[in-house]
Amino acid sequence: MIKKVQLTLQTLNLVVGFMVWVIISSLMPFISEDITIPPERLAILTAIPVVLGSILRIPLGYYANVFGARVIFLVSFILLLFPVFYISEASTVTDLIIGGLFLGIGGAVFSVGVTSLPKYYPKEKHGLVNGIYGVGNIGTAITTFSAPLVATQIGWSATVKLYLILLLIFAALNFFFGDRHEVKVKTPIFEQIKGVYKNEKLWIFSLFYFITFGSFVAFTIYLPNFLVTNFGLEKVDAGMRTAGFIAVATFLRPVGGWLADKLQPLILLMGAFFVYTVAAIILAFSPSITLYTVGSLAIAVGAGIGNGVIFKLVPFYFNKQAGIVNGIVSMMGGLGGFFPPLLLSAIYSITGQYSIGFMLLSQVALASLVLVVWMYFQDRLVLSSEVFNSTGQGILVTDVNGKIKKVNPAFTKLTGFDEQDVIGQNPSMMKSERQSKNFYQDMWKDIQEHGMWQGEIWNKRKSGEEYLQWLNISAVKDDTGENIRYVGTFTDITSEIEKKGGFERVPAN
Numbered sequence: 001m002i003k004k005v006q007l008t009l010q011t012l013n014l015v016v017g018f019m020v021w022v023i024i025s026s027l028m029p030f031i032s033e034d035i036t037i038p039p040e041r042l043a044i045l046t047a048i049p050v051v052l053g054s055i056l057r058i059p060l061g062y063y064a065n066v067f068g069a070r071v072i073f074l075v076s077f078i079l080l081l082f083p084v085f086y087i088s089e090a091s092t093v094t095d096l097i098i099g100g101l102f103l104g105i106g107g108a109v110f111s112v113g114v115t116s117l118p119k120y121y122p123k124e125k126h127g128l129v130n131g132i133y134g135v136g137n138i139g140t141a142i143t144t145f146s147a148p149l150v151a152t153q154i155g156w157s158a159t160v161k162l163y164l165i166l167l168l169i170f171a172a173l174n175f176f177f178g179d180r181h182e183v184k185v186k187t188p189i190f191e192q193i194k195g196v197y198k199n200e201k202l203w204i205f206s207l208f209y210f211i212t213f214g215s216f217v218a219f220t221i222y223l224p225n226f227l228v229t230n231f232g233l234e235k236v237d238a239g240m241r242t243a244g245f246i247a248v249a250t251f252l253r254p255v256g257g258w259l260a261d262k263l264q265p266l267i268l269l270m271g272a273f274f275v276y277t278v279a280a281i282i283l284a285f286s287p288s289i290t291l292y293t294v295g296s297l298a299i300a301v302g303a304g305i306g307n308g309v310i311f312k313l314v315p316f317y318f319n320k321q322a323g324i325v326n327g328i329v330s331m332m333g334g335l336g337g338f339f340p341p342l343l344l345s346a347i348y349s350i351t352g353q354y355s356i357g358f359m360l361l362s363q364v365a366l367a368s369l370v371l372v373v374w375m376y377f378q379d380r381l382v383l384s385s386e387v388f389n390s391t392g393q394g395i396l397v398t399d400v401n402g403k404i405k406k407v408n409p410a411f412t413k414l415t416g417f418d419e420q421d422v423i424g425q426n427p428s429m430m431k432s433e434r435q436s437k438n439f440y441q442d443m444w445k446d447i448q449e450h451g452m453w454q455g456e457i458w459n460k461r462k463s464g465e466e467y468l469q470w471l472n473i474s475a476v477k478d479d480t481g482e483n484i485r486y487v488g489t490f491t492d493i494t495s496e497i498e499k500k501g502g503f504e505r506v507p508a509n
Contacts, residue, residue: 002179003120007132009177010113012138013073019131019143020080021049021106021165023087025221026147029228030156037093045093046102046221051505053107054335061111061327065185069116077171081164088160111327116222118315119183124261127279127312131257134250134307140220141246148239155328196325201317204371205310206332207270211276211368212306214336215299215361216249223296223326231289248300258309266376272306280362283354328381393489400483402426407490414492416462427488432466435457451475456493467494
């Protein structure tokens with residue numbers, strides 16, 4: 001029973017964590033009426049909760065493996081009581097900065113669920129499961145939409161205090177319904193980091209999540225105030241539009257995870273970054289509210305699909321180090337939400353517009369698209385290499401002149417010849433004297449006319465021992481139909497013939 005409720009419980013935990021995480025940015029139009037906030041401090045104030053929310057994702061992802069999700073969520077919600085109460089009593093910008101920094105715990109809990117939940121499901125469902133958990137991002141939309149409505153009735157300070165009740169309720173739910181028997185992994189954190197930090201895919205996925213989740217967070221904290229100041233919208237209207245952005249990105253996250261379970265994940269990422277590139281260019285031209293809405297929603301689509309796909313890829317490539325890798329990747333996503341508002345604010349103060357910032361986003365998205373294409377073809381090359389090196393058949397590849405260019409480990413095992421013994425040599429170095437000259441002439445005639453030959457042939461090992469092969473030779477052609485190389489695959493069938501009672505030669509096909 002307890003295990004069955006973990007997906008629901010942990011997803012709701014994330015909802016609550018993210019609701020708390022964006023309290024300040026959602027209520028900023030109300031807070032600024034009571035506390036004087038200089039324009040240069042505004043971007044820092046709205047982005048500051050992201051800092052701790054990003055950095056803490058590494059230890060929380062690690063300790064979720066050590067102590068289990070139940071303990072980490074419970075402790076996190078108890079700790080959040082203090083900054084939430086402190087903010088509700090804030091009277092200066094310094095108070096908001098201090099309280100906002102520790103609100104980051106609410107955003108850091110993200111790495112707990114993506115580390116814990118895959119333990120309960122088979123690999124082919126990890127994309128969907130992490131996608132469903134990611135729906136917890138809707139917590140930012142709930143606060144962005146509801147907090148301004150409540151604040152208009154009871155004031156922003158009392159609105160913040162309501163979150164204390166919510167945190168206490170979920171601390172209790174985790175105490176009673178959290179899984180006390182979750183599988184624990186206790187590999188030391190530095191040993192786990194040492195095992196993954198040199199892997200290029202870790203940093204590529206971090207960049208991808210920096211863009212996809214970072215843009216989600218950045219738009220979440222940047223849109224409410226931007227829509228009010230730039231387009232003159234009412235505060236509640238701006239909150240509702242921001243909530244719509246969050247809702248689209250959030251509900252497309254499980255869709256992205258589900259699609260990644262069914263289709264090629266890297267192809268989906270290509271599509272996401274293509275959408276990013278086009279949408280950011282639209283936003284860069286400072287369009288009307290209609291086009292701005294289209295561009296923002298396109299960013300939400302790319303963010304939602306991209307986030308779901310990335311957390312399908314992480315456990316696929318880093319199964320044994322999922323906790324620490326989830327922490328690092330999700331930390332980079334959080335930092336991706338910290339820097340864009342500061343950058344946009346700085347660009348606006350210098351140029352009076354945001355165009356350069358959005359053009360920068362489009363270029364980074366385009367570079368990411370190129371990286372995904374590279375990864376896709378790199379994976380195909382790796383797959384081909386793995387097949388080549390792991391197959392039990394001996395394989396040799398020659399150029400059109402018959403010079404050996406490549407052999408696999410099975411070739412060495414079957415023949416005794418190392419790669420350095422045969423590269424640049426002709427396969428005739430291994431032939432026995434059992435076949436006549438006409439045999440080889442007929443063989444090459446078949447290859448030239450039909451593109452292949454297969455049959456039994458006697459060859460010699462490095463030791464000089466003769467053995468019987470079943471050999472396949474195929475011609476590889478270019479686009480014009482010209483032969484450019486030959487591939488030979490063979491197996492040792494000597495023992496099979498011995499079992500049949502002799503070595504009667506079977507005519508070659």
